[in-house]
Amino acid sequence: xxxxxxLPLSLAVAAxxxxxxxxxxxxxxxxxWFRFQAVSDLSISPDGAAVAYLVTSYDxxxxxxxxxxxxADWAGDKSVQLTRGESVSEPRFSPDGRYLGFLxxxxxxxxxxxxxxxxxxxxxxxxTHVTGELTSYEWSPDAQRVVLVMHASGEAxxxxxxxxxxxxxxxxxxxxxxxxxASHTHLYLFDVRSGACEALTADFGRRQSHxxxxxxxxxxxxxxxxxxGPEQTGIDEIHLIAARAGATPRQLLTSWSPNNQKLxxxxxxxxxxxxxxxxxxxxxxxxxxxxxxxVKSGEVRVLTERLDRAVLSPAxxxxxxxxxxxxxxxxxxxxxxxxxxxxxxxxxxxxxxVHELAAAAGHTAVLVxxxxxxVEVYALEAGRLRPLSAHNQALFSELQLGAVEDIVFRSRDGxxxxxxxxxxxxxxxxxxxxxxxxxxxGPNGQDDHSLELQGYGPPLExxxxxxxxxxxxxVNYRGSTGRGAQFARSILADWGHKEVQDLLAGVDYAVASGxxxxxxxxxGGWSYGGLLTDYLIASDTRFKAAISGxxxxxxLSTYGTDQYIVxxxxxxxxxxxxxxxxxxxxxxxxxxDRIRTxxxxxxxxxxFNVPVAGGEQMYQALRTLGVPAQLIVYPxxxxxxxxxxxxxxxxxxxxxxxxxxxxxxx
Numbered sequence: 001x002x003x004x005x006x007l008p009l010s011l012a013v014a015a016x017x018x019x020x021x022x023x024x025x026x027x028x029x030x031x032x033w034f035r036f037q038a039v040s041d042l043s044i045s046p047d048g049a050a051v052a053y054l055v056t057s058y059d060x061x062x063x064x065x066x067x068x069x070x071x072a073d074w075a076g077d078k079s080v081q082l083t084r085g086e087s088v089s090e091p092r093f094s095p096d097g098r099y100l101g102f103l104x105x106x107x108x109x110x111x112x113x114x115x116x117x118x119x120x121x122x123x124x125x126x127x128t129h130v131t132g133e134l135t136s137y138e139w140s141p142d143a144q145r146v147v148l149v150m151h152a153s154g155e156a157x158x159x160x161x162x163x164x165x166x167x168x169x170x171x172x173x174x175x176x177x178x179x180x181x182a183s184h185t186h187l188y189l190f191d192v193r194s195g196a197c198e199a200l201t202a203d204f205g206r207r208q209s210h211x212x213x214x215x216x217x218x219x220x221x222x223x224x225x226x227x228x229g230p231e232q233t234g235i236d237e238i239h240l241i242a243a244r245a246g247a248t249p250r251q252l253l254t255s256w257s258p259n260n261q262k263l264x265x266x267x268x269x270x271x272x273x274x275x276x277x278x279x280x281x282x283x284x285x286x287x288x289x290x291x292x293x294x295v296k297s298g299e300v301r302v303l304t305e306r307l308d309r310a311v312l313s314p315a316x317x318x319x320x321x322x323x324x325x326x327x328x329x330x331x332x333x334x335x336x337x338x339x340x341x342x343x344x345x346x347x348x349x350x351x352x353x354v355h356e357l358a359a360a361a362g363h364t365a366v367l368v369x370x371x372x373x374x375v376e377v378y379a380l381e382a383g384r385l386r387p388l389s390a391h392n393q394a395l396f397s398e399l400q401l402g403a404v405e406d407i408v409f410r411s412r413d414g415x416x417x418x419x420x421x422x423x424x425x426x427x428x429x430x431x432x433x434x435x436x437x438x439x440x441x442g443p444n445g446q447d448d449h450s451l452e453l454q455g456y457g458p459p460l461e462x463x464x465x466x467x468x469x470x471x472x473x474x475v476n477y478r479g480s481t482g483r484g485a486q487f488a489r490s491i492l493a494d495w496g497h498k499e500v501q502d503l504l505a506g507v508d509y510a511v512a513s514g515x516x517x518x519x520x521x522x523x524g525g526w527s528y529g530g531l532l533t534d535y536l537i538a539s540d541t542r543f544k545a546a547i548s549g550x551x552x553x554x555x556l557s558t559y560g561t562d563q564y565i566v567x568x569x570x571x572x573x574x575x576x577x578x579x580x581x582x583x584x585x586x587x588x589x590x591x592x593d594r595i596r597t598x599x600x601x602x603x604x605x606x607x608f609n610v611p612v613a614g615g616e617q618m619y620q621a622l623r624t625l626g627v628p629a630q631l632i633v634y635p636x637x638x639x640x641x642x643x644x645x646x647x648x649x650x651x652x653x654x655x656x657x658x659x660x661x662x663x664x665x666x
Contacts, residue, residue: 025397025398025399025400026398026399026400026467027399027400027425027467027468028399028401028460028463028464028467028468030464030648030649030650030651030652030655031648032395033058033644033647033648033651034058034059034060034644034648035395036057036058036374036392036395036453037055037056037057037374037391037392037395037453038055038056038057038374038375038453039053039054039055039056039367039374039375039376039377039389039391040053040054040056040067040355040356040367040375041053041054041067041089041090041091041356042356042357042358042365042366042367042377043091043092043093043358044093044358044359044360044363044365045093045097045360046093046095046096046097046360046361047097047360047361048074048360048361048362048363049073049074049361050071050072050073050074050119051071051072051074051358051365051377051388052069052070052071052082052091052093052100053069053070053072053091053367053377053389054067054068054069054070054088054089054091055067055068055070055081055391056068056453058644058647059644060644060645063643063644063645064643064644065087065642065643065644066085066086066087067087067088067089068081068082068083068084068087068088069081069082069083069088069091069100069102069117070082070389071100072377072388072389074363074379074388076379076386076387076388079388079389082100082117082124083102083104083124085106086104086105086106086107086108087104087105088102088103088104088115089102089103089104090102090103090136090137092137092138092139093139094116094139094143095139095140095141095142095143096142096143097119098118098119098120098143099116099117099118099119099143100116100117100119101114101115101116101117101127101137101139101146102114102115102116102117102124103115103134103135103136103137104124111130111131111132111133111134112133112134112135113126113127113128113129113130113134114126114127114128114134114137114146114148114190115127127146127190127192128146128148128190128195128197129195130148130150130188130190130197132150132151132152132188133150133151134148134149134150135149135150135151135185136148136149136209137149137190138211138212138213139213140213140217140243141213141214141215141216141217142217143192144191144192144193145189145190145191145192145217145243146189146190146192147187147188147189147190147200147211147213147220147243148187148188148189148190148197149185149186149187149208149209149211150185150186150187150188151182151183151184151185151186152182152184152186152204164178164180165180165181166178166179166180167181168180168181169233169565170233170563170565170566172562172563172608173563173608174563174607174608174609174638174639175608175638175639176608177608181204181205184204184205184206184207184208185207185208185209186199186200186201186204186207186208187199187200187201187208187211187220187222188200189243189244189245198245199245200220200241200243200245200247201222201224201241201249202246203224205226206224206225206226207224207225208222208223208224208225208239209222209223209225209261210222210223210261210262210263211263212263212264212265212272213243213265214265214269215265215266215267215268215269216269217243218242218243219240219241219242219243220240220241220243221238221239221240221252221263221265221272222238222239222241222263223236223237223238223239223261223263224237224238224239224249224251225237233280233565233566234256234257234277234279234280234283234566234570235254235255235256235257236254236255236256236257236258236261236274236277237251237253237254238251238252238253238254238255238263238272238274238293239251239252240252240295252272252293252295252298253293253298253300255274255276255277255291256276256277256278256279256280256286257277258275258276258277258286258288258289259275259277259286259288259310259444260275260288260312261274261275262274262275262312262313262314264314264315264316264323265316266292266316266320266340267316267318267319267320268320269295270294270295270296271292271293271294271295271340272292272293272295273290273291273292273293273314273316273323274291274292274293275288275289275290275291275311275312275314276288276289276290276291276302278485279570280566280567280569280570280571281492281570281571282485282489282492282571283566283567283570283571284442284443284444284479284564284567284571285443285444285479285481285485285488285489285492286310286444287308287309287310287328287481287485287488288310288311288312289302289303289304289305289307289310289311290302290303290304290311290314290323290325290338291303292340301342303323303338303340303342304338304345307327307345308484308485309327309328309329309482309484310327310328310481310482311325311326311327311328311336312325312326312328312333312356312357313325313326313354313356313357313358315357315358315359317337317359318359318360318361318362320340321339321340321341322337322338322339322340323337323338323340324336324337324348324357324359324364325337325338325357326354326355326356326357326366327345328446328481328482329482330418330446330476330482330483331406331418331420331446331447331448331449331476331482332351332352332353332448332449333352333353333354333355333448333450334347334348334349334350334351334352334354335347335348335349335352335354335357335364335366335380336348347383348364348380348383349380349383349384349385350383351449352368352370352385352449353368353369353370353448353449353450354366354367354368355367355368355369355375355450357380363379364379364380364381365377365378365379365380365388366378366380366385368385369450369451369452370449370450370451371401371404371449371450371451371459372396372401372451373392373396373451374392374396374451374452374453374460375450375451375452375453376388376389376390376391376392377389392453399467400425400426400467401425401463401466401467402422402423402424402425402427402462402463402466402467402472403422403423403425403427404420404421404422404449404462405420405421405422405423406418406419406420406421407419407420407421407506407509409505409506409508409509410505411478411498411501411502411505412501412504412505413498413501415478415498415502417475417476417477417478417502417505417506418476418483419447419473419474419475419476419506420447420448420449420462420474421471421472421473421474421510421515422462422463422465422466422471422472422474423466423471423515424466424467424468424469424470424471425466425467427471430514432514432515432516432517433469433470433471433515433516433517433520434469434470434471434517434520434521434522434658434662434663435470435471435472435473435507435510435515435516435517435520435521435522436465436470436471436472436473436521436522436523436524436658436662437472437473437475437503437506437507437521437522437523437524437536438458438461438462438465438472438473438474438523438524438525438529439458439475439477439503439523439524439525439528439529439532439533439536440458440474440476440480440525440528440529441458441525441526441527441528441529441530442479442480442481442527442528443477443479443480443488443491443499443528444479444481444488445480445481446476446480446481446482447459447474447475447476447480448482451463458474458525458526458529459474461651461654462474464651464654464655465654465655465658468655468659469663470522470658470662471510471515471516473506473507473510473516475502475503475506477498477499477502477503477532478490478491478498478499478502479491479498479499492571493571493572493581493585494585495531495535495555495585496531496532496535496539496585496587496588499532499535500532500535500536500539500540503523503532503536504536504539504540507521507542518542519544520544520662520663521542521543521544521662522543522544522545522546522547522658522661522662523536523537523543523545523546523547523597524546524547524548524549524600524654524658525547525548525549525551526549526550526551527549527550527551527609527610527639528551529549529551530547530548530549530550530551530552530610530614530615531548531551531552531553531610531614532551533546533547533548533551533599534548534551534552534553534588534589534618535553535587535588537588537595537596537597537599538553538587538588538591538592538594538595539594541594541595541596541597543597544597544598544661544662545597545598545599545600545657545658545660545661545662546597546598546599546600547599547600547602547654547657547658548599548600548601548602548615548618549601549602549603549615549650550602550603550604550607550609550610550612550614550615550639551601551603551610551614551615551618552610552614552615552617552618553586553587553588553589553592553614553617553618553621554586554588554589554590554614554617554618555572555582555585555586556575556582556583556586557589557613557614557617558610558611558614559575559582561611561613562608562609562610562611563608563609572585588618589617589618589621592618592621592622592625593625595621595622595625595627596627597627598627598628598629598657598661599618599619599622599627599628599629600629600630600632600653600654600657601615601616601618601619601629601630601631601632602615602631602632602633602634602650602653603615603616603632603633603634604633604634604635604636604637604638604639604641605633605634605635605636605637606636606637606638607637607638607639608638608639609638609639610639612633615631616631619631630657632649632650632653634646634650
């Protein structure tokens with residue numbers, strides 16, 4: 001094991017907890033991707049003495065992104081890199097605290113297996129030797145068994161390739177590809193001592209996931225998805241099964257599927273916490289709510305119904321009387337505690353952006369980022385953050401970032417709209433700057449005070465542009481989360497209307513404030529941000545440059561070709577029933593002759609989230625019309641890019657495209 005001491009905590013705090021602080025240094029460079037260290041997947045030991053997490057780096061030589069396992073002690077004075085070489089995932093401490101488990105395919109090309117590290121020392125040891133495709137796992141309370149989430153044994157190895165037979169309503173998903181019965185995950189019981197592995201769930205017509213052991217180790221709760229017709233989509237069935245092969249499960253409840261499900265037992269085994277979504281027509285605007293189930297009586301109690309904000313990462317306190325969680329709220333994501341019996345939610349810290357939360361033995365660890373620092377690991381103590389990692393400290397001490405300010409303005413119809421404004425580090429008052437509206441995806445999401453170093457993250461891209469001399473405008477348009485269900489659902493079946501009004505009002509605000517040069521305006525975004533870019537340039541000709549990443553201007557062409565069939569049918573209705581509505585929400589393509597803005601289109605050729613055809617159609621339309629356009633297709637990439645050279649390439653193209661049309665650079 002390699003031991004690495006963190007820098008002095010006073011320096012770490014100064015470097016990572018000073019939102020908006022301006023440091024002397026250089027601008028962000030696309031090549032900085034090769035130095036970024038993305039921190040994720042937090043786990044805390046049962047005794048609270050250590051935290052494990054993943055650090056994803058972007059290797060130039062192999063052109064791969066790789067995740068390594070790290071361990072930090074609670075005192076915060078040292079961290080240890082536990083794995084090297086092949087990527088790992090799913091770090092989990094065994095309940096007795098003796099082992100740290102993870103998934104990895106090592107050597108490269110082998111099946112993914114469960115590996116364990118003895119915390120007393122030694123090299124990683126392979127625990128399982130399964131032939132199926134292992135995706136996740138959970139330790140039993142006595143650490144003698146493990147429930148595996150796995151595709152059926154041998155089905156992934158059929159050679160030569162077999163036809164993909166599909167009879168499910170939802171049949172494709174980004175990164176997973178086509179969803180045939182062979183792609184369903186099931187639960188298996190693995191005995192640690194003997195190595196025996198037996199199927200726990202026998203219904204192979206369903207997909208099972210998210211297992212959670214009861215505290216006595218006798219039962220396992222899990223999510224069961226029938227994967228059948230449209231009437232069963234968007235619903236989580238939560239089942240309970242005895243922890244033995246051949247047992248018959250019983251259904252505990254059905255609930256609308258949330259964005260990020262998590263099942264957690266109370267320490268006494270009486271209640272099961274879970275997250276709820278919303279009915280299918282609101283699928284694109286889900287704000288996860290926290291509820292608990294009395295396992296014996298079946299009583300369901302919603303704990304955050306009055307909060308009107310999304311929550312994530314719920315974890316029971318050791319005494320079982322409350323749960324800790326993170327709450328999304330208007331540009332932030334703060335830690336909180338809610339009593340199990342109900343009542344007021346207690347904030348556990350000031351304004352911050354918490355990405356993950358883990359608690360054990362009275363200790364709470366969080367992954368937090370700020371305007372000036374990417375995600376790092378912190379101890380949360382009495383509302384204060386104490387750093388436990390500083391992986392990006394050296395790099396970001398070299399950079400000079402732009403100051404981030406909260407803004408509030410009125411849209412055309414009087415709606416109050418919030419967002420952030422990022423100024424160049426050398427900003428001079430009274431000077432007008434080339435200005436870029438950079439639009440977040442979703443629409444389920446928000447622009448907040450954080451930096452993201454994985455895939456695509458609007459806050460990082462905002463700083464990329466700001467450090468190269470642009471004012472950047474981030475608008476939490478209607479449809480965004482963070483301001484309640486009504487605000488998010490206000491664009492229901494009316495895409496590209498109120499969002500466009502809000503974004504244009506933000507531009508007017510920046511121009512009226514004397515910040516934005518009205519002759520040098522740009523717009524861009526990825527995913528729904530790319531889609532809104534198409535809407536914006538088809539609605540207003542003032543923009544001199546646009547970047548549409550993984551977007552679409554013709555929503556008719558996405559029906560049945562992407563992964564959002566549930567949302568389309570429930571929110572818009574089938575195209576043959578509502579053709580006028582489908583044409584309305586597809587107006588960027590059918591009114592492409594209104595576009596005058598030179599536009600860069602980008603996408604991955606394996607993207608099942610927003611297929612690259614969406615960009616191809618808009619690119620072809622603009623070229624037909626004689627509007628300058630370029631199309632960049634990243635081979636082998638899904639919705640979120642992972643190949644380091646492509647991440648560098650995309651950032652460089654962003655700067656070059658905006659530089660050419662907003663600054664006159666060659």
